[in-house]
Amino acid sequence: MFTYIMRRILYTIPVVWGVVTAVFILINVVPGDPAMIMMGQRGDPETLAKIRHDLGLDLPLHKQYINFISQLIKGDLGTSYRTNEKVADAIKDRLGATARLAMWALVLGTVIGVGAGILSAVKQYSVFDYSAMIIAIAGVSAPVFWVGLLLLLIFAYGLGWLPGAGYGDGSWRYLILPVITLGVRPGALTARLTRSCMLEVLNQDYIRTAKAKGLAGNVVVMKHALKNAMIPVVTIVGTQIASLLSGAVLTETIFAWPGIGRLSVEALIARDFPMIRGTVIFMALIFLVANLIVDISYGFFDPRIRYD
Template identity: 60%
Template sequence: MLTYIIKRLLGAVPVIIGVITVVFILTTIVPGDPARIMMGQRGDPATIERIRKEMGLDDPILVQYINFFRKAVVFDLGKSYRNNMPVTQAIIERLPITAKLAFASMAVAVLLGVTVGIISAVKQYSILDYGSMLIALLGISAPTFWVGVLLVLLFCVVLGWIPGIGTGNGEWYYFILPVLTLGVRPAALIARLTRSSMLEIIRQDYIRTARAKGLSEKVVILKHALRNSMIPVVTVIGSQTASLLSGVVLTETIFALPGLGRLSVEALVNRDFPVIRGVVLFMALCFVFVNLLVDLTYPLFDPRIKYD
């Protein structure tokens, strides 16, 4: 197991190097001068030039890349052009909101998606099956911003049940609509995949044998069929969890949540390159480690998988 983990971590090194390189190139070719944005269009040219020198923006591109890479390796992501705050500190301060939103959304998505998928597979070709899969198709097709706006209009404007934006004083009900908005698409994906995987498993010979031995339908479905159909579902859950951590930009913008998504938007508007690079690099690391954790859970569902 340890050898496998070390190999996976070593294999992730080229990925991280590639992410660092691509992020640097993209943020370098983006139009706009951070120093001029800070000083405004009527800023003093001498002051702007001094700021560019302090930021290292007047160095050759290769020198800028080497400096950025050398610092990124030791998690020194520089300071924000906007408020001079260390990028690592800014990410740490915004991370709790995003993590709470992402993991709560995924918990709701897994609970709804797996439950609906099991019911649809057991009740194949029934009205319940057709109805749930139609709703799942709509959930996959609906854009996140559209779902968020509709929920705000319904529950905030029309019904007035739930606050529309912000976090208040940390009350849980402020996160209901963002969690639902972010969890709709993963729930639909998990439901459809659970159904297809379950349908494949329940036709296997060992499922018929379990029924012939007199086991109850609940035990057959939950203990034998569900466990063996979870590997593709767990894979999707892992990828969707990593995607939620990096895909909260629209949701946090719609609901005015001070998380990493909103930090990214603010950084893009202000050409705050260190923050943009830091957030993207953090998201890449999330993808790498979440995928590793997903791979390590496979033996829990299929004992034939060994990492020796």
């Protein structure tokens, strides 16, 4: 197991390098001068030249790249052009809000999705099965911004039951609408995939053998079928964890949630290149770590999988 983990970590190094290089190249080909943005509309050529020198923008591109890589190795993501704040500190400050939102959205989507998928598979072709899958298809098809705006229109501005935006005092009332908005699509995907996997497993010979031995239906489903059907579900849940933790851009923007997703949007609008680079690299690292955890968890759900 240790060898497998170390091998996977080594495999991620060229991936991280590729992501970092791609981000650096894309940021440098985007139109716009960061020095001009920092100086504003009023300024003179001398001030502009000084700002470019202080930022290292007057260096050749390959030297800028070497400086960028050396800073990353030291754990320095740079300093924001807009707020003069360390990018790593800004991400750290916003991570708590994003993690809280992502955790509850994942719990909501996983619990409802797995539960609905199991019941749909057990009660195949029933009214519940058809109803649950219709709702799941709608959940997958509905854009996140449409779901968020619809919930705002009904529950915040129409009925006035819940606050429409912001973090407030951190109470659960501010969390409900963003969590539902963010959890709808993961829950719908999980429900459809769980149903499909459960139906495939329930038709296996060892399930029929377990039923023939007189085991209770819930024991057959939960102990024998579910565990073997969970590998594809774990894969999709793992990718959802990465997506949610890396910043729910649309949800956080709609509800003015002070997370990493909104931070990246603000940086993009302001052409704050260090902040854009930092958030993108952070998202890539989250995806890599989540995929590693998912791969390791396969051995728990299916003993036939070995890491030798």
